[in-house]
Amino acid sequence: MTSSKLPWFHIFYGWWIVAAGMLCMLLAGGIGFYTFGAFFIPIIDELGWSRTQLSLGMTIASVLGLAAPLVGSWVDKYGARIVMAIGALVTGSAFALLGLTQSLWYFYLMCLILASGHFGILNIPVTKVVSNWFVKRRGLAIGITLTGFGLGGLFMLPLASQLIAIFDWRIAYHILGLIILVVLIPLSIFFIRERPEEMGLLPDGKSADEQVKRTSIEDAQVGSSWTLSGALRTKTFWLIVGAFSLAYFGTAAVIAHAIPFFQDMGVSPQLAATMLATVTGVSILSRVAAGYITDRVSIKYVTIFALLLQLLALVILLEADSTAIFWAFVVVFGLAMGAMFAVEPLMVSKYFGLTSFGAIYGGLWALEAAGWAGGAPLAGYIFDVTGSYDLAFIVFIAATLLAMALISLVKPAK
Numbered sequence: 129m130t131s132s133k134l135p136w137f138h139i140f141y142g143w144w145i146v147a148a149g150m151l152c153m154l155l156a157g158g159i160g161f162y163t164f165g166a167f168f169i170p171i172i173d174e175l176g177w178s179r180t181q182l183s184l185g186m187t188i189a190s191v192l193g194l195a196a197p198l199v200g201s202w203v204d205k206y207g208a209r210i211v212m213a214i215g216a217l218v219t220g221s222a223f224a225l226l227g228l229t230q231s232l233w234y235f236y237l238m239c240l241i242l243a244s245g246h247f248g249i250l251n252i253p254v255t256k257v258v259s260n261w262f263v264k265r266r267g268l269a270i271g272i273t274l275t276g277f278g279l280g281g282l283f284m285l286p287l288a289s290q291l292i293a294i295f296d297w298r299i300a301y302h303i304l305g306l307i308i309l310v311v312l313i314p315l316s317i318f319f320i321r322e323r324p325e326e327m328g329l330l331p332d333g334k335s336a337d338e339q340v341k342r343t344s345i346e347d348a349q350v351g352s353s354w355t356l357s358g359a360l361r362t363k364t365f366w367l368i369v370g371a372f373s374l375a376y377f378g379t380a381a382v383i384a385h386a387i388p389f390f391q392d393m394g395v396s397p398q399l400a401a402t403m404l405a406t407v408t409g410v411s412i413l414s415r416v417a418a419g420y421i422t423d424r425v426s427i428k429y430v431t432i433f434a435l436l437l438q439l440l441a442l443v444i445l446l447e448a449d450s451t452a453i454f455w456a457f458v459v460v461f462g463l464a465m466g467a468m469f470a471v472e473p474l475m476v477s478k479y480f481g482l483t484s485f486g487a488i489y490g491g492l493w494a495l496e497a498a499g500w501a502g503g504a505p506l507a508g509y510i511f512d513v514t515g516s517y518d519l520a521f522i523v524f525i526a527a528t529l530l531a532m533a534l535i536s537l538v539k540p541a542k
Contacts, residue, residue, distance in 0.1 A: 140329070140332075140333035141261075141321070141324070141327060141329060142258075142261035142262055142269065142324060142329075142331070142332070142333065143269075144319065145257055145258060145261050145319075145320070145321065146258060146261075146269050146272055146273050148315055148319045148320060149254040149255075149257065149258055149273040149276065150272065150273055150275060150276035150279070151276060151311070151312070151315060152212065152216075152249055152250065152254055152276065152312055152315065152316075153250065153254065153273065153274060153275075153276025153277045153279075153280060154276040154277070154279045154280040154283070154284070155280065155284070155307060155308050155311055155312055156215070156216065156219050156245075156246065156249045156250055156280075156308055156312060157246075157250055157276065157277045157280045157281075158276075158277065158279065158280015158281055158282075158283065158284035158285070158408075159223060159280065159284045159288070159304045159305075159307065159308060160219055160223055160242055160245075160246055160308070161246070161277075161280075161383075162277075162280055162281035162284060162285050162383070162404070162405075162408055163284055163285055163288040163304065164185075164383070164384055165285075165383065165384060165385070165386060165387035165388070165401070165404055166285055166288040166289045166292060166387065166401055167288070167292070167297050167300075167301075168182060168384075168387060168388055169387070169388060169391065169397065170292055170296070170297040171229070171235075171297060174297070175229075175230075175232075177232065178508070178512055179385075179388065179508040179511055179512060180505055180508040180509050180512050181232060182235075182508070183384055183385075183504040183505040183507070183508035184236070184505050184508075185235055185236055185239040188236045188239050188240055188243075188501075195244070195247065195494070196247055196252065196489075196490035196491065196492075196493035196494040196497075197356055197487050197490040197491040197493075197494050198490070199211065199247040199248060199252055199253075199486075199490055200252050200256075200356075200484075200485075200486030200487040200488070200489055200490025200491070200493075201356075201484075201486060201487045201490070202486075203252055203253045203256055203486035203490075204256075204484055204485070204486040204487055207322045208253035208254070208256055208257045208320055208322055209316055209317065209320045209321070209322065211248045211253050212248060212249050212253050212254075212312075212316035212320060213313055213316040213317050214245075214248050215245045215246065215247065215248020215249030215250075215253070215316075216245070216248075216249050216308060216309065216312035216313045216315075216316055217245070217309065217313055218241060218242075218244055218245030218248065219242060219245030219246055219248075219249055219308055219312075220245075220305045220306065220307075220308030220309035220312070220313075221241075221245075221305065221309065222238050222239075222241040222242035222245055222305070223238075223242055223301060223304055223305035223308060224301060224302050224304075224305025224306055224309075225238055225241075225301075225305070226238045226239075226242070226301040226305070227297075227298040227299065227300070227301030227302045227305075228298070229298075247490070247493070249312060249316070251274075251472075251473060251489070251493075252486055252489050252490050252493065253486070254273060255270055255273070255274075255473040255485075255489065256482075256485050256486050256489070257320060257321075257322060258270050258273050259473070259477050259482055259485060260322060260323045260324070260331070260482065261323070261324050261331055261332075262331055262332055263331045263332055264332050264423070265332055265423065266423070266474070266477065267418075267419040267420060267421075267422040267423040267470075267474055268416070268419045268420045268423060269419070270419050270470065270473055270474060271415045271416045271417070271418055271419020271420060271422075271470045272415075272416055272419065274415045274419075274466075274469055274470050275412040275415045275416055275466075277408070277411070277415070277469060278408045278409060278410075278411040278412035278415060278462075278466055279408075279409075279412060280408065281404070281405055281407065281408020281409070281411070282405050282406070282408050282409035282412070283405075284304070285401055285404055285405040285408070286401055286402060286405050287304075288300055288304060288401075289397070289398060289401040291303055291304070293398075354480040354481050354483060354484060354488065354541070355483070355484045355487070355488075356484055356487040356488050356490075356491050359480050359484075359488045359491065359541070360491065362541040362542070363539075363541075364479050364538055364539060364540065364541040365479075365480075365488075365491075365492075365541065367534050367535070367537050367538045368475055368479075368492065368535075368538060369492060369495045369496060370531075370534045371431075371435075371531040371532075371534040371535045371538075372468070372472060372492070372496050372499065372531070373495065373496045373498055373499035373531075374499060374527040374528065374530050374531035374534070375435055375438060375468060375499070375527070375528055375531040376468075376496055376499035376500050376503070377499040377500075377502055377503040377524060377527045378438065378442060378503055378523075378524030378525075378527055378528055379438065379465060379468070379503070380499065380500045380503040380504050381503030381504045381506065381507040381520065381524060382441075382442075382445070382461065382524075383404070383465075384503075384504040384507070384508075385504065385507050385508065385511075385517065386400070386403070386404045386407070387400045387401060387404055388400075389445075389517055390403055390404075390454065393448070393449075393454070395451070395454070403454060403455070403458050406458050406462065407458050407461055407462040407465065408462065408465075409462065410458065410459055410462025410463055410466070411462045411463065411465045411466025411467075411469070412466060413462075413463070413466065414434075414462070414463040414464070414465075414466035414467040414470070415466040415467070415469060415470040416470075417467070418430055418434065418466065418467040418470040418471055419470050419474070422470075422471060422474050422478075427471055427474055427475055427478050428535060428536070428538055430467065430471055431467075431468070431471045431475070431535050432532055432535050432536060433467070434463075434464055434467035434468045434471060435464070435468070435528055435531050435532045435535065436532065437460055437461075437463050437464035437467065438461065438464035438465070438468070438528050439525060439528045439529065439532070440460050440464075441457055441460040441461035441464055442521050442524050442525045442528065443525065444456055444457045444460060445457050445461075445521055446518060446521040446522065446525070472492070473489060475538075476488055476489045476492060479538075479540060479541055480541065503524070506520060506523070507520040
């Protein structure tokens with residue numbers, strides 16, 4: 129087949145890859161990541177754990193980020209389809225088994241297994257596949273794909289809260305895990321294709337001559353032989369790692385503690401869940417916008433602006449004392465979070481190319497694990513000791529400022 133389009137509504141198959149990636153993000157990300165806060169209070173009420181103990185589940189899951197380069201190398205070597213199918217199996221099974229939790233060690237173990245599955249079904253393989261299918265419109269395609277994460281938070285978080293209210297948190301875990309298994313395993317096997325060449329197509333749906341010219345320009349800009357070991361020896365890589373680690377230090381903590389924080393301020397559990405879901409809904413807009421803009425504007429400037437939005441959101445949260453201010457935080461933080469998630473994989477492809485995209489992006493995730501791991505338990509500890517999140521918000525504001533400074537120093541690697 130030499131046509132860049134398929135009979136299905138005459139749509140370039142790369143956009144079907146984007147749609148499949150969105151669904152993976154929606155279910156695996158929305159259920160496996162954003163619903164954490166919905167289970168927070170019900171688990172504490174039944175099992176009597178502290179917020180610090182429960183938050184450590186996210187920390188333990190983040191530690192597994194050290195294995196991300198290995199998963200990335202498997203994607204580079206064996207292809208995304210098989211890695212995504214296995215990731216869906218592990219993620220869905222672990223989430224369903226969380227409903228059997230009776231002890232803290234079992235909860236931590238399931239969080240660890242859940243995290244291992246996430247690496248196989250979320251950003252690393254999905255963005256690698258989408259990047260293969262697009263060159264000129266890569267930013268837009270990845271931005272649209274990552275809206276699945278926002279849609280997941282928008283729909284799966286209220287669904288989880290509703291299931292908990294109707295049944296209980298254990299049954300909710302079982303149902304949501306089953307959804308991941310039934311949908312994402314067949315999707316990975318039957319719809320995902322690693323490269324357009326496998327179907328006789330070319331990236332962006334372009335002609336052969338157009339694609340050769342475009343690829344030559346891209347290879348000249350970033351080089352075509354970057355490996356993880358080579359990237360690790362560059363200042364550019366470490367500046368990106370440091371910036372996103374510091375930024376996610378606050379992002380992860382806010383996501384984990386937003387619902388209990390809102391409830392502490394007198395907001396009902398259902399409205400608190402709706403607010404966090406709206407954060408992810410708002411992030412949908414900024415994921416697409418950030419991806420679209422990075423096709424036209426320096427990605428460094430887009431990243432700095434995203435961090436500036438997070439800084440503003442944290443300041444708003446520090447001063448929050450009314451429902452109106454809570455909603456202002458929801459909008460600003462949602463825009464910041466969506467933009468940051470969109471630009472991260474684009475920075476990898478921009479500065480290091482696609483030859484070892486999976487391994488390099490995995491290496492980035494592994495080294496960012498400290499940010500994801502440290503924020504949530506620190507916030508929980510500060511609350512347990514002081515009875516307030518204020519000091520935690522101040523720490524996260526300082527970390528975000530430092531992240532902005534590091535990104536401003538990023539230059540193309542040599």
